[in-house]
Amino acid sequence: MIIGNIEHLNLIPYLPTKLKEAIETVKQQVNDNTINGRYQIDGDNVFYMVSQTLSRTQEEGKYEYHAKYIDIQIVLSGQEGMAVSTLPPHTEVIEDKLTNGDIAFVKAPTEETMFVLQPNDFVIFYPHEVHKPLCIVGGKTEQIRKVVVKVAMD
Template sequence: MILGNIHHLDLVPYLPAKIKQSIEYIKDNVNQNTPVGRYDIDGDNLFFMLSDNTLRLINEANPEYHHKYIDVQIVLEGQEGMAICTLPPHTKMLEDKLADNDIAFIQTPKEETMLVLQPNDFIVFFPNEVHKPLCAIGNKITAVRKIVIKIALDYL
């Protein structure tokens, strides 16, 4: 897991080149007028999804993880609570869609902790890193505009 700000990539010089390039692509090509949707950069190897979302209470969602893709999540507008766990998936599997959709949902681990992402913050989740996006901060249900870049692990 790597946390940073898209305007201060110099603070994360260890960021893998393709992850850094994908963030720079977003900075150069996405603005407030970009419509919601999926955008291919290099087919299924590298693409992003731009979405407008409503946050949810932390107990209304289940943590997720992936096997084939790296997630780079960038907040564009609003604030987003991101619940994370630094342990590998170890709780009960609730829904396994890894084979078809590269996502699995698990029971919330007791070791979960919450981060707050501000506009232009990003977080990188590598395969098997447990995360619960779109969590309300202080139980306030608000809107967030965000990007999720998907990078195939074998594309790095």
């Protein structure tokens, strides 16, 4: 997992070039007028999705992980709570959609850490890193507009 801000990529000199280029592309292409949907950078190898979603309680959220793609989540507006766990995700899979959707939902781990992403913050999850996005911050639901970039692990 890597956490940073899209306006300060220079503070992360170890950020792989392919991931930095994907973030730079999003910075150039996405603005307040960008319609929600899927956009290609390099076919199915690198693409991103723009969405607007309500945050939810931690109890409503589900832990997930991916196997084929690196997941770069960039907050455009709102505050997004993100719960993570460093424990292995394979202990108890609740719903396996890895073959058709590159996502699996797992039983909530016994240990978790929560952090808050502000506008222009990003987090990068490598395959098999467990995370629960879109968690409420400060006890109230809000609209979160974000971009999720998918980068194939090939």
